[in-house]
Amino acid sequence: MRAARDGSPVAWTALVDRFSPMVLAVARRHRLNSADVDDVYQVVWLRLAENLDRLRDPDRIAGWLATTARREALRLATRPNTEVTSIDLDLLAGSGTDADQRLADEEVAVAVAQGFAALGERCRRLLTDLLVNELEYTEISARLGIPVGSIGPTRKRCLQKLRGLLLTTSLETA
Amino acid sequence: MSDHGDRDPIDLDDQQLEDVLRRVMQPTSAARRDGAIAAFGWRNADAELAALVADSRTDRELVLRDDGNQSAYQLEFRLGRGGLVVDLVVDLETSADGRLQGAVLLSDDTAFDVVTLRRADGTDLALPRQDGGAIIPEIERGTTFRIELQRGGDVVAVSEWIST
Numbered sequence: 001m002r003a004a005r006d007g008s009p010v011a012w013t014a015l016v017d018r019f020s021p022m023v024l025a026v027a028r029r030h031r032l033n034s035a036d037v038d039d040v041y042q043v044v045w046l047r048l049a050e051n052l053d054r055l056r057d058p059d060r061i062a063g064w065l066a067t068t069a070r071r072e073a074l075r076l077a078t079r080p081n082t083e084v085t086s087i088d089l090d091l092l093a094g095s096g097t098d099a100d101q102r103l104a105d106e107e108v109a110v111a112v113a114q115g116f117a118a119l120g121e122r123c124r125r126l127l128t129d130l131l132v133n134e135l136e137y138t139e140i141s142a143r144l145g146i147p148v149g150s151i152g153p154t155r156k157r158c159l160q161k162l163r164g165l166l167l168t169t170s171l172e173t174a
Numbered sequence: 175m176s177d178h179g180d181r182d183p184i185d186l187d188d189q190q191l192e193d194v195l196r197r198v199m200q201p202t203s204a205a206r207r208d209g210a211i212a213a214f215g216w217r218n219a220d221a222e223l224a225a226l227v228a229d230s231r232t233d234r235e236l237v238l239r240d241d242g243n244q245s246a247y248q249l250e251f252r253l254g255r256g257g258l259v260v261d262l263v264v265d266l267e268t269s270a271d272g273r274l275q276g277a278v279l280l281s282d283d284t285a286f287d288v289v290t291l292r293r294a295d296g297t298d299l300a301l302p303r304q305d306g307g308a309i310i311p312e313i314e315r316g317t318t319f320r321i322e323l324q325r326g327g328d329v330v331a332v333s334e335w336i337s338t
Contacts, residue, residue: 002262004214020202020210038206066335113198131196131320159188162195166184 001061005052016045018117018124019065025113026069029106030077040072045071062117066110115165123158130155247276252332260285260331264321266338269312274334276336278321279307286330288325294318313338 003011020041027040047068048061055064103134116124125144129135186194202210246267252260260280266274278301280287289308291299294317301308301321313319317338323331 009211009214013211016207016210017202020207021198021200024202024206025198041206042209042213045213049213094338109194109198110187112194116195116199127192127195130200130238131192132199132201157189159191162191163186 001052001055007056012049015048015061019062022062022110022113022117023065023069025110026066027073029103029110030070030073032073032076032108036073037077039076040069043072044069062114066114095099111166112162115162118165119158119162123154123161126151126154127158210256249333260323261323262323262331262333263307264310264333264336266310273312273314274310274317275311275312277304277307278310280323285309286325288324290322290324291319292322 001015001087004015023041023044024037027037031053033161036089043153044065048055048065051064055061114125119127124147126140129140129143135143137148138148140151196329208223247265249264249266249288251262251264263279264276265279266276269275273308279287283303288293289301289303291313293299299311299313301307301310315338319338320333321333322329
């Protein structure tokens with residue numbers, strides 16, 4: 001964040017890539033339609049650009065982004081004539097349990113996205129290559145420069161770290 | 175329906191945690207990402223405008239001397255720095271009845287939507303726009319004023335005080 005504050009576009013892009021999943025998870029948590037999710041996402045990054053010089057603690061950026069996204073999503077979700085999404089229509093037609101379940105799923109997604117953004121770069125790259133890019137261990141070994149045999153244990157350690165971050169977040173918000 | 179939505183996320187096993195990660199880590203669309211990256215450009219623009227304001231806020235005062243012979247004045251200001259420098263020229267000439275009139279010329283008048291003549295007594299005069307700047311209608315001699323440039327409701331550049 002400091003490099004972005006100093007004007008580095010590369011650092012800014014890294015921030016965007018690191019925290020975008022979390023910002024989107026927060027926006028989706030409020031069951032906005034796609035256009036509104038776009039609006040929340042865009043506004044959050046504009047707000048960060050405007051306030052970058054005022055954020056004193058880089059470690060707090062995830063919380064700041066989540067709060068800003070939540071606030072903006074709530075603003076859109078509670079405005080008059082808000083368009084309900086197809087998901088909402090499904091929920092209205094379904095049971096309360098379904099709705100509760102889906103809401104709980106989205107809350108889990110937000111927490112996990114926030115925890116993932118707080119992971120170190122090595123874990124983020126490894127988990128991204130494994131779960132999103134679906135690369136083979138040999139490819140990951142070459143990309144990240146780690147022995148094939150240590151990928152499995154590292155994967156488990158990264159998930160454990162993530163769980164620890166979720167616990168921290170859970171305690172902070174309790 | 176998922177099999178983990180009713181649980182605290184810290185209770186998820188590795189497989190469940192990876193399932194959630196796969197969902198939330200889907201690549202951001204190029205359009206969204208491009209928009210977010212472009213937001214940084216707005217920060218730079220705003221920072222340059224802020225610097226421009228800071229540079230142009232000054233208490234210095236330019237006094238137009240009236241020696242009885244001169245009928246036209248041209249004052250040049252360079253406001254801002256870096257990639258956003260605005261050259262502002264204030265042209266004034268004495269009318270037949272001794273009042274002053276003229277124009278504000280801007281090197282980039284598209285960057286500003288309002289040009290205001292702000293008098294030292296606190297009264298403002300919105301200057302009618304014309305290509306390349308704005309018109310200064312007749313003002314009394316003895317007026318002290320400065321020119322303010324606004325964009326989107328914000329003052330983004332201010333000239334030095336000018337005493338006529």
